[in-house]
Amino acid sequence: MNTEHDIRKLMLAMGQSAREAAAILAESTTEQKNAALLAAAKALRTHKDDILAANARDMEIAKGRGLTGAMLDRLLLDNGRIEAMASGLEAIAELPDPVGDVMASWDRPNGLNISRVRVPLGVIGIIYESRPNVTADAGALCLKSGNASILRGGSESAHSSRAIYQCLVKGLEDAGLPEDAIQLIPTQDRSAVGELLGLAGLVDIIVPRGGKSLIERVQNESKVPVMAHLDGICHVYVDKDADLEKAVNIAVNSKMRRTGICGAMETLLIDETAAEKFLPPIAAALREKGCELRGDARCREIIPDMNAASEEDWDTEYLDAILSIRCVDGVEGAIKHIAEHGSHHTDSIVTENAETAAEFLGRVDSAIVMHNASTQFADGGEFGMGAEIGISTGKMHARGPVGLEQLTSYKYQVRGNGQTRP
Amino acid sequence: MNTEHDIRKLMLAMGQSAREAAAILAESTTEQKNAALLAAAKALRTHKDDILAANARDMEIAKGRGLTGAMLDRLLLDNGRIEAMASGLEAIAELPDPVGDVMASWDRPNGLNISRVRVPLGVIGIIYESRPNVTADAGALCLKSGNASILRGGSESAHSSRAIYQCLVKGLEDAGLPEDAIQLIPTQDRSAVGELLGLAGLVDIIVPRGGKSLIERVQNESKVPVMAHLDGICHVYVDKDADLEKAVNIAVNSKMRRTGICGAMETLLIDETAAEKFLPPIAAALREKGCELRGDARCREIIPDMNAASEEDWDTEYLDAILSIRCVDGVEGAIKHIAEHGSHHTDSIVTENAETAAEFLGRVDSAIVMHNASTQFADGGEFGMGAEIGISTGKMHARGPVGLEQLTSYKYQVRGNGQTRP
Structure with missing residues (x-):
């Protein structure tokens, strides 16, 4: 896992298995996706002690590196924060499933019926910094909107994120959904991010969450469309x-x-x-x-x-x-x-x-x-859209809060009875 | 206009004046935009002979370069094709204006009213090949959707496109809209395309129309989001x-x-x-x-x-x-x-x-x-969306036919009476 070549191979394999999982997720029922979310919430509660132990390791390393108070606070997990993550997953299960929504439907004079139907975007890459709870939030929002996700957490929260991630995988397994529907990049090597940003064709969209330097790097380097905001002035x-x-x-x-x-x-x-x-x-x-x-x-x-x-x-x-x-x-x-x-x-x-x-x-x-x-x-949340993965200031695709609906695309279904074009 | 430096300066200036024009266009009334379209249609008819003369020059050069039958046919203008362009502009004037549409509106328990309102994307770059009528179509669709446009036609149709473009400018002038709302790149230097594709922040979206090699180049090089399809298999x-x-x-x-x-x-x-x-x-x-x-x-x-x-x-x-x-x-x-x-x-x-x-x-x-x-x-058109600028196979922003609506974004307008967040 140390050479650049290995990391390139790893990221390509993750992209490909995410794409395969996405095809299955796109066809999954709301019930299956909700079952995975609820099982993951349960796993978070069951494995609370493992998560706290993993977090203690992260906190120790962070203190050793001289991280400051606010950063340590963002990194810290306790019973309350784990319970908040679990109930966050349950709240996402409660939200309406956007996939399959008929956004519009109309008839043409020639008898064709045209519907615009919501479909998932496909594969979403999420790059985030110290808060380990983003692992659960982001993975869950992508799953509920029918998208496979590739998560890349910050190095400070590596152990915590891994422990939380294992609970998400448990949820997917319990619900009979592909394990690769949510993947966590297993290395903290910096080049893994660069490789992820280059997976155009396998990854459909990148959502960076963190400080300005992270967002700036992602916006400059990415070959994949990015949904984010750089500043909130x-x-x-x-x-x-x-x-x-x-x-x-x-x-x-x-x-x-x-x-x-x-x-x-x-x-x-x-x-x-x-x-x-x-x-x-x-x-x-x-x-x-x-x-x-x-x-x-x-x-x-x-x-x-x-x-x-x-x-x-x-x-x-x-x-x-x-x-x-x-x-x-x-x-x-x-x-x-x-x-x-x-x-x-x-x-x-x-x-x-x-x-x-x-x-x-x-x-x-x-x-x-x-x-x-x-x-x-x-x-x-304040807009009534449920949980959000961030706020976008770009005008392409989604603008403002990015919730479940904004993580979808659409396709046109055209129904005829033998029409040909004159 | 010959050095790379000059072309960089030119494209930057075009981008900046397009951005300024876009701010005015975003506030223009439907009546103003329609008046510009109708005046441009009239100018196309009035200046028919100039356009035919310009087209004759293009045809002569094209024949000299050994262009084949199908390519020559795409380039050729005649009375019928000019009339079709003019009536195309009138048809776009007839289409409903998407800008200002309230797409959704809801009240929150705290009394806030939230509306999602359509706004133009901003500045659209269109890169196209031999058909000179794209100059009129593309400029008009961008104008009606409240967007400024920067057009780059193929070298074969340079004179024809310029003559058509002058009619669009006449329409803008007659309607009191900024001339720079539609701009045609005045040089055929290849580096101008590269500069256009690099104007992220000034240009919001690029729409390439043409053969596979054009689309491929644009998709690979562009720093600005691209809406297009590479293949139609x-x-x-x-x-x-x-x-x-x-x-x-x-x-x-x-x-x-x-x-x-x-x-x-x-x-x-x-x-x-x-x-x-x-x-x-x-x-x-x-x-x-x-x-x-x-x-x-x-x-x-x-x-x-x-x-x-x-x-x-x-x-x-x-x-x-x-x-x-x-x-x-x-x-x-x-x-x-x-x-x-x-x-x-x-x-x-x-x-x-x-x-x-x-x-x-x-x-x-x-x-x-x-x-x-x-x-x-x-x-x-067959979908009932009116004219289209192309078909997108990407899942971000617009998928399928790209008409007036797909050339817009939205913003949220939140109306309160003094609410603060607890």
């Missing part, structure tokens, strides 16, 4: 016609509910004609929650002890309790700022003016645009 | 439970209505248990139309004077009056053959057995699967 724009209480609540929640998620606000835009009204109470509320503020010149006229924002701040995803604030020339100025500095993820306007809101919702070119709501609602 | 499977008359009609129509289109049948599969019943009348009907037949050993037992098919024949898209024929072990054998040799384009079963048909429609993994219908119906 989300904005809230407080319009002159905003309701003050809503503006304060939405700004505080968008930034501070959780600062480390992609839907967290990173820049607050305020209509300059109303900055004196809105900025002081919003700034006070954010500071009270422990948020550092970095403002432009106009903001610092109003609140002189605020730090100065540099040009770089407008392009920075802090993922931390830091916020940049800028005064803009009304909704036009907000739209312009977002076009220049946004990442097409999630942006929200606070206003009581319906016309201004429509302008913002229509013209801001982001996967999710909001009116009078916190950017932290940018989440498949 | 379409099959008709005649089941033992087929109706004889339907089988003969569908086989003849699928092969011989037009042999040069991607939806033409290239391989006929026959249930071996019923080959003696079906093969002779089908073969006779095809031969009467002038089709060369290449059969496997079993076929040649039944019709000894048939040419022998080689292994290569099963993977060949003839685009000509040639057909390979193979006896297979029922619907299972047909599905297996198509999985091994098909190109995921269009495949049809002829049978009166509903169960067998369902098996075929469910398990053949092609963009279009048919029951008792000719493969030549694989066409956006």
